[in-house]
Amino acid sequence: MRKELLFAFAAFFFMSLHAIAGNFAEEQNQPNVLVITTYEKDVTGDKAKDEITLWGKPYEPGALFYKEIWAEIQTADGKKFRIDYEGGYEPQVVFPDLNHDGVKDLLQSSATGGSGGLYNYSLYTLAGDKKTDIGMPPALSIDAHFENDYKGVITFSDMNESFTVDLGDRKEDYERLGIFQDGKLNEPTEMMVIPYAMFEPVKIKGKEGKGLRGVQRISGAYQADAVGNVYSYWYYENDQWNLTDMKWEEL
Template identity: 40%
Template sequence: MKKETFLAFVGFFLLSLTTVVYAVEEKAKTVTISEQKADITGDTELETILLKGVPYQEEEDFLKEIFIEIKASNGKKYTFPLESGAKASFQLVDLNHDGVRDVLATVQTGGSGGIVLSFLHSLKNFVHTDLTVPDPVEMESRFVNDYKAEIKIKETGKTYPFDLKDRKLYYKKLGLYYKGKLNEPTELMVNSYSSLKPVELGEGKLGLKGVQRIAGIANADTICFVESTWRYLNGKWNLLEVKVKKEAN
């Protein structure tokens, strides 16, 4: 192959590659998931709040990028990145009790655990503050002998026992127990929030209620749900109440 012919071939290849990359980038269009107009700065003027995402080409239901875009009344644009996920939504609620609504965004991860990721932002006086939602409740969990389990809430120190004899055959088949005794120490599956939503606290104040699902040896092996109620006070989230239930509300 002559040098001129080789160089021409290389040039054509590079041009083709650039065209392919450009075409891929062109397909990665940003989509608007939802939009609201409201005053979230406290100046009585309306901002435009948009929830946007960039879907994967091969899986349009899953968004590889998700972000909040705010077109503020001062002419500036603010962008708050979120995490990737299957679905996303947002609502405007005053959770830090400063008289101005905050942006609470939720992203569903799309996994079998049903986990949601939440993000909370304030733009009062055009100053961005990441309020950060409360961490999930910390707890110790384990299976115990005689087909039972227990969880202990670290914050309160309270322990909750569970009788799982109705799953005896299932656990024996999996080798978790032998003649009622646990074969080896085994923790439960403590999931992060499957739900984190605003809740009335009284006196016109709002807080957050989180729900965590506790499972046995698989996500389908649900043992209980832990509900936690939180209030934002003095610049941080305070745990008000914890309830442990066998069924989710």
């Protein structure tokens, strides 16, 4: 009797293992998981090319939006890493050296698909076979508000600068929305500071290597009511992002 029970338990155990292995293989090969693109770059600093595969799981079969995005990296010496990203459209990875250690970093981006043209970003390094999240530049400290006579005042505390914008050509819209009455503010009203729309690697004046240029939009009463763009320039040094310059462009 004991032998029969042992045999039954053993059979059940191996059947369970087989089922688990089958489920794992099915997950790895499910039809709605796609290879978006592959890259061959040295991202560990050993002078040998590593294989980077960017995977995505669409929201539904045939959809352009990926609800899950991740990169799998197989190094030249056989180590494996995985980096998970936020979902989005048109994901890609570029490989600048933004922390200036002589090793290419992984800067990933994907479009959010919103009306503001915003992108998700993520920055990692695998130097020395160690996965480290470098992070992206912080938000600028911006105050933007309306003032009497259809004016907008934008103050950039990080650079101790302020700009006044004449919005008189929009007065009919602002009067209709109840923001102004005959040029006088009905109540204190903030303008819209949109999050970073995008980042791009650029040369930073007076610095070795590249940094990032961030682009933000300031809007008036609603997102499509664009007032101007803020261009901020960042350089990674002493384990943090440092703001080196900022430019305001009125639209």
